[in-house]
Amino acid sequence: KAGVTQTPRYLIKTRGQQVTLSCSPISGHRSVSWYQQTPGQGLQFLFEYFSETQRNKGNFPGRFSGRQFSNSRSEMNVSTLELGDSALYLCASSLRGNSYNSPLHFGNGTRLTVT
Amino acid sequence: GQQLNQSPQSMFIQEGEDVSMNCTSSSIFNTWLWYKQDPGEGPVLLIALYKAGELTSNGRLTAQFGITRKDSFLNISASIPSDVGIYFCAGPPRTSSNTGKLIFGQGTTLQVKP
Numbered sequence: 686k687a688g689v690t691q692t693p694r695y696l697i698k699t700r701g702q703q704v705t706l707s708c709s710p711i712s713g714h715r716s717v718s719w720y721q722q723t724p725g726q727g728l729q730f731l732f733e734y735f736s737e738t739q740r741n742k743g744n745f746p747g748r749f750s751g752r753q754f755s756n757s758r759s760e761m762n763v764s765t766l767e768l769g770d771s772a773l774y775l776c777a778s779s780l781r782g783n784s785y786n787s788p789l790h791f792g793n794g795t796r797l798t799v800t
Numbered sequence: 801g802q803q804l805n806q807s808p809q810s811m812f813i814q815e816g817e818d819v820s821m822n823c824t825s826s827s828i829f830n831t832w833l834w835y836k837q838d839p840g841e842g843p844v845l846l847i848a849l850y851k852a853g854e855l856t857s858n859g860r861l862t863a864q865f866g867i868t869r870k871d872s873f874l875n876i877s878a879s880i881p882s883d884v885g886i887y888f889c890a891g892p893p894r895t896s897s898n899t900g901k902l903i904f905g906q907g908t909t910l911q912v913k914p
Contacts (some may be wrong), residue, residue: 689842718900727907728843728888733900741901751838775842783892783898785850789900791842 687712689778689792694791697798703764706795710757710778716740717759718789719751730776734759735782763797771799802827802893806905813879814913821908822873823889832865832872833890837899837907843888847874879912886910 690709698704710717718741719731730743734753751761763770773796773799777789806823813819823832831850835843847858849865849872856863862875876883886909890902 691842716900718902728890728902728904730901730903735900741896741899743901777842777900779900783831783833783902784898788845788848789902790845791835793840793842 687778689790691774691776691792691795693795694793695796695798697800698766699800700766700768703762704766704797705760705762706758706797707775707782708761708776708778710759710776711790712798714778714790716759716779716782718777718779719755719759719761720775720777720791721745722745722775722794723771723772728775731761733782736774740782766799768799771797773797802829802903804829804889804891804903804905806887806908808908809906810909810911812911812913815879815881816831819879819883819910820873821887821904821910822871824871826870827894828869829872829891830869831891832863834861834863834874834903835873835888835890837886837888839885843913845854846849846887876910881911881912881914884910884912 716735718733732742753759773794775794777791780787834846837843847863852856854865860877889905
C-alpha cells in the first residue's frame with residue numbers, strides 16, 4: 686500500500702507570495718491532518734479534514750487554509766507568506782482520525798523556505 | 801492546554817546498549833503514540849497504545865501506557881546505528897479525541913556510537 690505522498694518536497698518562496706501544498710493520503714483513509722514543524726515550536730496541529738469538511742482547527746492565523754477533495758486528497762494554502770512560515774509542513778492521514786486501530790500516518794513533508 | 805514532556809531531551813549511547821525514554825503529562829491521555837523521525841523525513845509510527853497498563857512490543861522496541869494515564873515509556877533494546885533519530889510521543893487532546901489532532905512532545909534525540 687502506498688504511503689502518504691506530499692508534493693512538492695521543497696519550495697522556496699518570497700515574502701508576500703502565496704503557496705499551495707498537496708497531500709495524497711493512504712488509500713481508504715478519509716481523515717487528513719496538517720502539521721507545521723519548526724525547531725522552536727516543534728510539531729503543531731494546523732487543521733484536519735474529514736469527508737471534505739474541516740473538522741478541527743489549530744491556533745494559526747487565517748492565512749493558513751486548506752481543503753479536501755472527494756477522493757480525500759488535500760491541499761493547504763498559505764497566503765501572504767512571512768519569514769516565520771518557513772517550516773516543514775507535514776500531512777498525516779488516518780481511516781477516521783486518531784482512534785483505536787486508526788493511528789495517524791505521516792508523509793515526508795514539504796520543506797518551505799520563505800526569503 | 802495539555803502538554804507532553806519528554807525526557808531526556810537527548811541521549812548519546814554506545815551501540816548495543818539499551819535505551820529508555822519517557823513522556824509525562826499533568827493531564828490524562830486516552831491514547832499514547834510513539835513516532836520516530838529521521839532527518840528530512842516525516843514521523844513514522846512505532847507503537848500505538850490504547851489501554852492503561854498496556855505493554856506492546858515492536859521488534860526491539862517496547863512501550864507501556866502508564867496506569868495513571870499520565871505517562872508512557874519507550875524502551876529500545878540492543879541499540880544499533882539505524883536507531884539514530886528523534887523519538888516523539890503524542891496523544892489526542894481531551895477536547896479532540898477521535899480526530900486528526902495530536903499533541904506532540906518536544907522529542908528525544910538519540911545518537912548511537914558504533
